[in-house]
Amino acid sequence: MRRAMAEAEVGDDVLDGDPTVRRLEARAAELLGKERSLFLPTGVMGNQIALWVQGERGTEILTDALSHIIDWEICASAAISGLQIRPVTGKGVMMDVEALERAYRSPVSEWTPRASLVCLENTHNGAGGAIISLGGMRAMSDAARRFNCRVHLDGARLWNAAVATGTSVANFAACADTVLVSFSKGLGAPVGAVIAGDPEFHTKARIARKRFGGGMRQSGILAAAALYGLDHNYELLATDHENATRFAAIVEKAPGVVVTPPETNIVMMELSGSRNTTGASAGFSAAEIARRTAERGVKVVVITPTRLRAVTHLDASTEDVVAGAHVVAECIADAYERSAVVLASHGD
């Protein structure tokens, strides 16, 4: 990948075009079944450009309550585009069509917020890399059309959904007007994403990208990494998924943790089993476990005070993942034992 970047043919993508960026944009548009795509530095920029262009100021976005747009984009939709978010919670861990229909405010009136956009996320990061089936996507997309809403798909991790299900990214993307995909996650590029849609969207998105400070010059160096990721790393995603399943199987044997069976490359671990009701003060918090695993070379992310996330990726071999899982399991088991001891002494 580094060599491909060094050898990339470049131009000026703000001025008159960069040939490698054009190649990537054409390839991504074709893969996603859209007319045009636009290269961007980050996924967040792609989501926010989609919201800026398609959401009408002073209206609502309907999206999953655990979506990346809500939890990890620091209120950008309000700060930048004047959009209110209506978080939607489904029966299970993700938004579903029934919940979406309930969240839509009807009848439309002069006094209630009107929705202009529905955002979907697949795979769903906050739900532990869970996949929305093509049927589920279609049902929500159809509902959005009935509400006269446009549809944006945050597909930063859509490659994983495609590999896990065998459904093409184009079939998923067909459920939305615009789709974001990232190259800097499972595909292993250092930066980069594209947002794809029709030519009218593309023209507006290009202007928005410049306004947001995302116009890049010799960005072919970065596009080359994304192209390399598509050519060489796409097939490796299946291994990441298998490794996540291995990781989960090891960690779930530890006491005091509930592991969500991974559908792709994300493993969510809920530290629910402390026998001490004041578990956090007994050192049985997610932050404490993350600190202890990091000391032993395994990085996991704290999602809530009791929830940890691990992600498998191409830089961690199967052996690394198995060894890492044992470290995490040991740290949790150790904290569990200590919390039980504290509880016993409190009981005296």
Ligand SMILES: Cc1ncc(COP(=O)(O)O)c(C=O)c1O
């Ligand atoms: C679903 C989803 N959307 C968007 C993003 C944002 O991507 P970036 O970090 O490139 O801004 C992420 C990053 O983890 C993500 O998981």
